[in-house]
Amino acid sequence: MTMAAALLLGGLAHDALGQTYATGAKVGAGAAPRILLPVREGSVRFLVIGDTGTGTQQQKQLADVMIKSRAAFPYEFVLMLGDNMYGGEKPADFKVKFEDVYRPLLDQKVTFYASLGNHDESNQRFYDHFNMKGEEYYRLEKGDVSFYSLNSNYMDKKQVQWLEDELSRDDSKWKVAFFHHPPYSSGGKHGSSSGLRKVVEPIFLKHGVNVVLAGHEHFYERIKPQKGIYYFISGAGGKLRKGDVKENSPLTEVAYDKDMSFMLVEIAGDEMHFQVLSRTGETVDSGVIARQGSDAAVSPNKN
């Protein structure tokens, strides 16, 4: 496909080196989105959503794209970046804002791992479908990737100590932290959680955390690597704040605040591939990241 044709059809995306290439066009009703990920054997494949819990038609439309994308990219689990429930947590809310929306994925035995946002009660940690096993913060391992779900609402001494202790004995190849408040953000409404960053960033740097995923801002943003760590914001899973990303922010590599979105991620060896899809099935960002300190050569257009 030529660049001109791509521009006509749907737009462009950039990889980790800033290389530009064509994205897929908007997906018609019923069609599955075009997947740009390699789908390698033995890779760790997952989906990332944040700020979902509205039960709105738009959340369901995004969920439809999530469900359709699984045909070509069979992800095993979903990471939830908080604000899993808005406006109440009665049993009916869990049904309308989560179970009914993601029922096809639950039926396919896709596991959801949640973290808590500022609209979430601590008791969500007991909910079976969030797989928090009663803990506000926890670690899980998938292949050679360790995931750390943190409670950024309440980063107290106990949690900080737990994080230090866990990371210090973690010899996984990849370490990914996911939680609600973004340490770096170009959002106008919220912006960077600098107080949180002061506490967690030194720990992440000390123990070689590779990637941080956060929500809270209702848009998508890929932050330029900060002290070698890759930061992503994926907070448009159920809400959208159009035009909230500050223009010309020195933090932004790629940002998308025109529609709701989610991330697909595949970690294979020393590479992390990602693709961000919108509510209409458009690819709004895509690329590959080499694990810090590895010998993996990052070449453009790997996808």
Add this chain to the structure above:
Amino acid sequence: MKPNARKLTALAAGLAALLCLSLAPRRAAAQAAGPSGEAQTVAAFEARAKDYSRLREDLEEKLPKLSKEAKPEQIAAHKETFQGMVRQARAGAKQGDVFTPEIAAVIRAVIKSEYAGQELRELRETVMEAETQGVPLRVNYPYPESGELVEMPPTLLLKLPQLPKQLRYRFVGTNLLLVDRENGLIVDYMTSALP
């Protein structure tokens, strides 16, 4: 600045000065007893927090244990029953039972001494960002389920007296609450925690 705004500003400044004057003696009293005086105030506060923690643990043990893979109906039922039991047990609880004037003064002073200038502005921004206007400040009443939580600044949490795991500090505006993280009850609160 318009004349009415000037008058309001002067009035606010006067009220703030009066508030400081009324609070100063309590902290001064704690300080006058030396560093150990303030330490004793903090220790007494932590002891009261632990007393609450023991009370609610004893009551929770009477309930069926909530599974770590529970259904929403089970979570809701557990919370409601637990809440009712604690409310009944603390029927006479009032503001200041845990956040006594002495510890409130100490906490205000800790926040004031640790945060100034840009850091104080950032702290206020973080705290005031949340939409908590509708949260009623009533001891032994539930924090509204639909109410937004303020991100507690981690640097502040490291400086405040430590709480048992079931209790949480929570800002509502400039007021600081103690909230039970499972039954959602407001255990106590103190006003004007932020300078």
